[in-house]
Amino acid sequence: MNVQSYLFFDGKCEEALNFYKESIGAKVDMMMRFSESPEKPQPGMVPPGSENKVMHASFKVGDTQIMASDGHCAGKPSFQGFGLSINAANDAEAEKLFKAVGKGGQVQAPLSKTFFASKFGMVTDKFGVLWMVIAE
Numbered sequence: 001m002n003v004q005s006y007l008f009f010d011g012k013c014e015e016a017l018n019f020y021k022e023s024i025g026a027k028v029d030m031m032m033r034f035s036e037s038p039e040k041p042q043p044g045m046v047p048p049g050s051e052n053k054v055m056h057a058s059f060k061v062g063d064t065q066i067m068a069s070d071g072h073c074a075g076k077p078s079f080q081g082f083g084l085s086i087n088a089a090n091d092a093e094a095e096k097l098f099k100a101v102g103k104g105g106q107v108q109a110p111l112s113k114t115f116f117a118s119k120f121g122m123v124t125d126k127f128g129v130l131w132m133v134i135a136e
Contacts, residue, residue: 005084008071009127013054016127017068023100024061024086031057034070047073061086083122083130094119094135101131 009016020026034041035051046053053070060066066084086101088094098111098119104126111121111133119135 004065004067005082006067006069007079007129008069008077009054010071010077011050011053011073011075012077012127013057013068013070016129017054017057017059019126020059020061020101023103024097026059026061028057028059029065077128079128079130083132085132085134088119088133088135091119091135094121094133098123098131098133101125101133 007016014031017026017028017031021028032055033052034046034055037055041055050070050073053073055069057068058065059068061084086097088097095111098121102123102125106124108122108124108130109120111119114120117134117136120133122130122132124130
């Protein structure tokens, strides 16, 4: 059994994928727009003007696969009740990742030494996704 995260960016998926590629080295394995679907979407599934939004994408951060979509394309992504944790090889990498993924976002807990890690911090990125960065 395998559990994967699926993020719905509500119209900002391609922007988010480009941000993750640039900031944390994500690799996009696959991306399909609504207009590229082999089957015509059911009525009401794709809001008018959203044909070029992302129907489904798959990307990797390190060895972890994450799936994503624009969902209903309403422009109001909401990520609540979870976060993504990214493990850094050392303190310098943790600082680099924290700064990169947090660009344009909001720090929830500054990157600092804790009893369980040499560096740990939490930051919500500019799309609303909470990232926990840790160097154990």
